[in-house]
Amino acid sequence: MLPFIGRRLLLSIPVLFGIIFMVFALTRLLPGDPCIAALQERASPDVCAIFNARFGLDEPIPVQFVAYLGQLATGNLGDSIQQGRPVAEIMLERLPVTLELTIFALAFASVAGIALGRLSAIRRNSAVDVGTMVIANLGVSIPVFVLGLLLAYLFAVVLRGSPISLPPSGLLSAGVPHDSLAEVWQMEESTGFVRAILDFLSNMTIFSSLISFQWEPFLDGLKHMILPMVALGTIPMAIIARMTRSSMLDVLGLDYVRTARAKGASERIVNSRHAFRNALLPVVTVIGLSLGALLSGAVLTETIFLLPGVGQTLVESIRSRDYIVIQNLTLVTALTYVVINLIVDVSYAYLDPRIRLR
């Protein structure tokens, strides 16, 4: 297992460099020099000479790239022009929201998708099967933002006042108290890395209220999460359902399943113990692949449901042409994606020992 992880880590280094280099190079293509972008009307030739020297912008490009790598390594991502504060600070605040949304959507997509696909395969060609597959085909084709807006309209306007009415925006209802972990655990004096971790976790509203036993924000947060989770998770759910169905059908046609039936195993045991487990591996692959779609879709979902995550920040920055933020959010999202992919790959190797040997 360890050699596999090591090899996989080594392989992702060139990709990481590629990502950073691409973002760096494209940013250098941007018009006007960074001096004018940062200082606006205060940028005179004299001031810019000092500015460029200070930020190393008068050095050759390769030197600048190395300097940029150094900046990244120390977490210095520059300042947002629009918000006037460090991008790293914005990330620390916004990334947890996106992660929490993505995790919920992924959980919804996997649970619902696998359940539907399995049901469909077991009752092949029945009305249930046809219905599920029609839903799966439609689900793949509805854009996240259309589904999101329609869900918001349905649950917040049409069903307003009914018991299943759901809030269409935000993380928590107004007035619901939510204390940060540093407050709850009385660690407000902590600084640096510990504090950063605490703040990061605190911004995952639902998770942090759960681990600090704040039930009111926990339940309220869950309620706010349902619509975004369904909107974001529907496309991957449909893909997972289709994959589970076809994989289940493949396995159900194999000899050992017939043997199990011949031994007199009940249909339920055959489906769950023999077929289902072996049908899961390709499904896990699809679940891993859908993470990219989820991170992409999160941009749109957050915009619709007004969740203060990376995606919403990205869209705001497009409006205000805040390039430093766009550049760094792109970079951080891509790096997150690479790390998640790494974790997914390692978990395949754990699930399927054959992969480790390749």
Add this chain to the structure above:
Amino acid sequence: MTAASAPVDAKLAERPSTSLLRDTLGHILRQRSARAGLILLGIIVLGAVLAGFLTPYGPTEQLGSVEGAERLGGPCIHLLGCPDTQPQFVMGLDENTRDVFSRVLHGGRVSLTVGVVTVGIAIVIGTLIGSIAGYAGGWVDNILMRFMDVLLAFPALVLVIFLATTFDSLDLPIFNNRLFNAMFAIGIVAIPVYARVMRASVLSIREREFVLAARALGESGGGILLRRILPNALTPLIVQGTLGIATAILEVAALSFVGLGAVPPTAEWGSMIGNVRNQVFSAPHLVIFPGLALSMSVLAFNLLGDGIRDALDPRLNR
């Protein structure tokens, strides 16, 4: 002609002559999903092509002066009981008193064009990169495919947004059309898929006897790629391309939704929805109709792509 072969010839004459193209089309049309996709696509294409004839108003025409036309007014269809005294708007009016029906039909032109053009860009460049990588092998292959890996390492929409904003801000004449920039960005992000498909085909075909024979006959590398290998790689490229159009339509709509891509007042489904997303609670028809058109187009290409794959994949039929 000898007497013995006569009955055989007669038998042969009974069978209608077929061609590869006709066989293939037959296989595709036998797929239920492909038929459904084609029918849907036909409706959408007709709507887009004939938009000028089918719609009573222009896509950007403001109808504030028409009597009874209300800003954000809902659909009014006389056949469904809307009083004759009010003017008929099949899909209602938008925030600038434009006819939504006209805009939805005209929007099809933008989405279909964008879908086909971006996939065109991606297939041409992707096929080129894939064939060079597969044919040359060695370090060329390594560099090209690692570059493709980098493109794939970004969540697609995030990279598309980044590229589109970068292109938008470039001060070059070729980048002054934002819709074109969006198409270019989506095309670039789609390249790795086709490059990988093409490279895999090249690798599996280049050692085959007929390629060796062509080489022995003195055919050039480019000729072998174009005439021997490319035709054999067409099936997966067509399948990926059809599914890719669906993705491209979704992505350009998403870009326009967040304010890149199509520039108002262009009738484009994504931007139509993006412009009114704060009014969805009072005027849901402004989201429902363009959203329906968008979903139907994506569904059409998805069904068609699935159908073609099922028809042309030899492991699945015959």
